[in-house]
Amino acid sequence: MRYLDVRIRQPDWMLHPMQSFIRHEDVVRYEELLTWNVQPEQGIEYELFYVEADRERYEPAIDAVDSIHWYDLTPVDDESFYIYACQEIRDIDMEWREAFVALNLLVFPPILYDTDAAMRMTVIGSSEDLQTMLDGLPDEIDVTVNEIGEFDSRHPRLAGSMTARQREAVAVAVDLGYYEVPRTGSLEAVADALDCAPSTASNHLRKAEAAVMRRLVDGCRPQRPD
Structure with missing residues (x-):
């Protein structure tokens, strides 16, 4: 398939x-x-x-x-x-x-x-x-x-956990240094690049982060015996 x-x-x-x-x-x-x-x-x-x-x-x-x-x-x-x-x-x-x-x-x-x-x-x-x-x-x-x-939905890429808009928001955030340590890009800068309100940008990033962390943890969780 x-x-x-x-x-x-x-x-x-x-x-x-x-x-x-x-x-x-x-x-x-x-x-x-x-x-x-x-x-x-x-x-x-x-x-x-x-x-x-x-x-x-x-x-x-x-x-x-x-x-x-x-x-x-x-x-x-x-x-x-x-x-x-x-x-x-x-x-x-x-x-x-x-x-x-x-x-x-x-x-x-x-x-x-x-x-x-x-x-x-x-x-x-x-x-x-x-x-x-x-x-x-x-x-x-x-x-x-x-x-x-x-097509194989059993082993999707981590990015597959996100919507297209969430992937865009994360890509912009990475490019602007939002995830650097120490942080060099602000949430307001990410929102400006996405042409949306900071609250909307924050919502996209938080949902993306939650989706990726959930998929990562599920993928690493040990399998329980039957």
Whole structure:
């Protein structure tokens, strides 16, 4: 069983209105699609997003999207929140998703939307199906394969314990000297580089540290006899 780490960038005319908002407005700093439930027979899908953005500018944008039947916004802090939404499945989305539908593939969440509204995702399946999926994507979509390999969740890398945003925060913190002894970079400097509040940066770092320490301890814990 293989995995593919891939970045998919759609042209402007293919974008969902909220993806277009991410690409063309300087509002959303980070967004992840955490999980979803597609019901094609009803023509709707349910989705859960984690978003870091200016809420006062984000909400009017999502309110204006006709295909969204309803949504529930749950704040995390001043600069981040969850969006649970129900929306119609757009025909244009179904067309490019057909590259996945007939194959024995799984998308391993989350799906990351970068500031250019491109999607970065991990897809799991056989080498043949993964290649068929790539070949089946429309020519208008720009595809970048970041990594491909053998999938094994029993022995993930420590970095695999973290979300993409947490890995970014840790990388920035390391580069700025936040983890040096003595410390040469401040939390405020990390927050500035991530374009978020210090409380949000601290939250990312603490969650990343907890995830890595938990994985490290579990990996070193002696096995109990049956």
